[in-house]
Amino acid sequence: MIIGLAPAAHGGNRTGRVFTGDRSGDFLYRALYETGFASQPESISRDDGLTLADAYITAAVRCAPPDNKPLPEEFRNCRPYLERELDLMKTLRVVVALGKIAFDAYLGILRDRGVIRSRSAYLFGHNREHRMRDDLPVLIASYHPSQQNTSTGKLTAEMLREVFERARRIIESANSSHLLP
Secondary structure, eight states: OOEESOTTTTTHHHHHHHHHHSSHHHHHHHHHHHSSBBBBSOOTTTTTTOOOOOOOESSSOOOOOGOOOOOOOHHHHHHHHHHHHHHHTTTEEEEEEEEEEEEOHHHHHHHHTTSSOOGSOOOOOHHHHHHEOOOOOOOEEEEEOOHHTTTTTTOOOHHHOOHHHHHHHHHHHHHHHOOOO
């Protein structure tokens, strides 16, 4: 599961698919394609033929917030959707949180469910991995592929690809361990 912030006003909000039709998506889908999670390196519309394998993309907030700064009530209103998606993912092995807001939203759910005591024990950092319990997915933090991060070099294509290479290794390791007698 890949958790982003929210659909971009001129991207996912316009096209109907998160990270589709905007520069963040261009960056993300290329990394997903290069690591075997997407069938093609770009997504321009919902019906462009892109399919995901071993991946599901969602967002902490469902509406396009002004200036990419959702209000607390937007998080509260949208959180049940993210919680339901998590509940439906019965074989979830990895959660990739794109940006600190998505990272905190996921950890907030775990805290409120009593799975973790505090979010403060988990530090956000690019390509930082957190293993909480064996029955929980591994959490990988990543800088968000926003233009603000990619145009400044804070996040490069190689850095994002490394996040998804790590996720792929975790998934393959979990899948192969289930094959053992």
